[in-house]
Amino acid sequence: MAIEVTTWYLEMRDAAQLRPKLSDRADLDIRQAQVPCPEFSRFLYTSVGGQWHWYSRLDWSRERWLAYLSQADIETWVAYIAGTPAGYVELGKHAAGEVEIIYFGLLPQFIGQGLGGHLLTVGVQRAWAMATSRVWVHTCSLDGPHAYKNYAARGFVLYDTQVTVQDLPARSPGF
Numbered sequence: 001m002a003i004e005v006t007t008w009y010l011e012m013r014d015a016a017q018l019r020p021k022l023s024d025r026a027d028l029d030i031r032q033a034q035v036p037c038p039e040f041s042r043f044l045y046t047s048v049g050g051q052w053h054w055y056s057r058l059d060w061s062r063e064r065w066l067a068y069l070s071q072a073d074i075e076t077w078v079a080y081i082a083g084t085p086a087g088y089v090e091l092g093k094h095a096a097g098e099v100e101i102i103y104f105g106l107l108p109q110f111i112g113q114g115l116g117g118h119l120l121t122v123g124v125q126r127a128w129a130m131a132t133s134r135v136w137v138h139t140c141s142l143d144g145p146h147a148y149k150n151y152a153a154r155g156f157v158l159y160d161t162q163v164t165v166q167d168l169p170a171r172s173p174g175f
Contacts, residue, residue, distance in 0.1 A: 004141075005166045008148060010156035011136040015128040017155035021117030027082040028115065030122045032075060038065030041076060044088045048105040050174020053142045058173060077126060079106070079119045086110040089123035097132030104137070105144065108175070116150050124154060142168075 012018065033040065042065060045057055060068075068074065073093035079086045087106035093099050101123060106116055127135040137156065139147045152158075 001168050001170050002165050003168055005164055007138055007140040007162045007164070008158055009136065009138045009160040009162075010151050011134055011159050012124070012128075012156055013134055017157070018121065018124050018128070019153065019155045020121040020125075021114075021154065022121060023114055023118040025081070025115075028086075028118065029080045030077055030119060031080065032077050033088075036066055036069035038062045038069065041065055041069055044076070044078065044085065045103065046173060047085075047107050048087060049103070051108060051172050052105070052144060052174075053168050053172045054103075055169065055173050074102075075126065075130075077119075077123055079110075079115060079122075081110060081115070086115060087119050089119060089126075091123065091127050091130065093130050096134075098134045098136065099127040099131040101127060101135065101137035105147075111144065111146075116146065117153065120150055120154050 039062075042057070042060075045054060048054070057065075069076070075091045076088060077091070078088045085107065087110060088103070089101060090103040091099055092102045104120060104123060106119070124135060136159075137151060139151060
């Protein structure tokens with residue numbers, strides 16, 4: 001199925017741009033997944049992105065996942081609610097002191113609880129601990145309806161927009 005997709009590219013050029021939003025939930029914990037685990041990362045990718053047509057990594061082998069996750073410049077931070085994975089943010093350090101928020105999102109049952117702002121705040125803080133010049137992210141019209149608003153509310157600024165036609169499977173890979 002061919003569909004027109006708008007992609008927005010957003011950035012922060014200074015850590016002072018971050019407008020934090022933190023949750024006071026006592027059962028919320030965000031921790032780095034320090035041991036590369038392809039099965040867990042694939043679970044996060046498909047659970048968070050399945051309903052939004054994230055499919056580019058679905059055909060990755062275990063070996064490819066492991067090689068990717070073993071890179072020193074890739075970090076995965078996972079939000080837990082009462083011990084249950086609720087979402088994640090994947091960061092990638094690039095040349096010239098830039099850090100990309102590669103993937104970010106919540107599992108469906110945790111959307112709408114104010115957790116996205118908190119997880120993004122923690123992710124951006126960690127990104128700035130790794131970056132020296134810029135933190136950037138892209139989101140698109142296939143992502144959740146609050147994705148762009150969350151990035152803008154945290155202080156990201158739009159620097160480019162692209163419209164493409166993508167050929168998507170008839171069904172999203174999620175539930």
